[in-house]
Amino acid sequence: MNKELLSLVNKGEMLPLMEEFYTIQGEGFHKGTAAYFVRIGGCDVGCHWCDVKESWNANLHPPTAISKIVENAKKYSNTIVVTGGEPLTWNMTPLTTQLKAEGLQIHIETSGAYKLTGVWDWICLSPKKMKLPTKEVYAKAHELKVIIYNKDDFRFAEEQAAKVNEECILYLQPEWSKRDKVIPEIVDYVMTNPKWKVSLQTHKYLNIP
Numbered sequence: 137m138n139k140e141l142l143s144l145v146n147k148g149e150m151l152p153l154m155e156e157f158y159t160i161q162g163e164g165f166h167k168g169t170a171a172y173f174v175r176i177g178g179c180d181v182g183c184h185w186c187d188v189k190e191s192w193n194a195n196l197h198p199p200t201a202i203s204k205i206v207e208n209a210k211k212y213s214n215t216i217v218v219t220g221g222e223p224l225t226w227n228m229t230p231l232t233t234q235l236k237a238e239g240l241q242i243h244i245e246t247s248g249a250y251k252l253t254g255v256w257d258w259i260c261l262s263p264k265k266m267k268l269p270t271k272e273v274y275a276k277a278h279e280l281k282v283i284i285y286n287k288d289d290f291r292f293a294e295e296q297a298a299k300v301n302e303e304c305i306l307y308l309q310p311e312w313s314k315r316d317k318v319i320p321e322i323v324d325y326v327m328t329n330p331k332w333k334v335s336l337q338t339h340k341y342l343n344i345p
């Protein structure tokens with residue numbers, strides 16, 4: 137990448153765009169709601185079960201002007217979900233300011249591992265053991281969505297729930313490849329500990345992006 141481009145990406149004026157698609161939010165609180173997804177490349181959190189590893193290397197995704205992302209997004213939906221990769225790898229303030237100026241609702245899917253930038257109507261925090269969230273994102277998250285891969289993840293979920301704000305809605309979501317094993321454990325856990333709710337990756341059952 138040349139110097140000029142690199143400087144624009146560092147400022148968040150351009151972003152490595154992996155893909156954008158109009159679909160239905162499959163997970164969490166807004167499950168079932170039509171939304172336009174903007175997937176930004178770049179993540180070095182390194183979840184071994186990540187279902188979008190192609191997003192990790194930012195260099196594989198073309199630096200794209202945020203004005204172009206906004207022009208596209210507003211044609212499709214009033215609700216925009218910014219995901220990745222890890223969107224907070226980048227400065228999200230320019231993109232979200234422009235989306236907000238168009239009167240759109242903006243949601244983020246994040247591990248919370250990096251500084252919280254941007255203006256958000258909804259923050260879905262999905263913390264990861266390898267790189268824990270920042271203090272600020274625990275305070276601002278609207279939903280906490282912990283992925284359950286093995287039994288230790290229930291312990292981790294409680295530890296994370298103790299750190300979020302009072303209004304934050306708590307979800308346990310099965311890791312996709314382990315779903316047959318962990319779904320019965322999640323069902324039991326939620327019935328015993330009803331402050332938690334179940335979140336499924338419903339888009340994968342619906343066969344949509």
Ligand SMILES: C[S@@+](CC[C@H](N)C(=O)[O-])C[C@H]1O[C@@H](n2cnc3c(N)ncnc32)[C@H](O)[C@@H]1O
Nearest residue numbers: 185186187220221222245246247262310311312
């Ligand atoms: C691909 S991540 C991108 C956003 C951000 N890096 C994060 O992890 O929150 C989007 C959501 O998918 C979840 N996810 C990723 N791989 C998964 C898998 N194999 N099974 C279930 N959920 C998964 C993440 O925990 C996160 O909530």
Ligand SMILES: Nc1nc2[nH]cc(C(=O)O)c2c(=O)[nH]1
Nearest residue numbers: 160161162163219245339345
């Ligand atoms: N339909 C659909 N819903 C989603 N919710 C969170 C997703 C993500 O990858 O961030 C996702 C996704 O990839 N597709």
Ligand code: SF4
Nearest residue numbers: 179181182183186221
């Ligand atoms: S933080 Fe998100 S994008 Fe990064 S590896 Fe983990 S699940 Fe994948």
Ligand SMILES: [Mg+2]
Nearest residue numbers: 187188219345
């Ligand atoms: Mg996904």
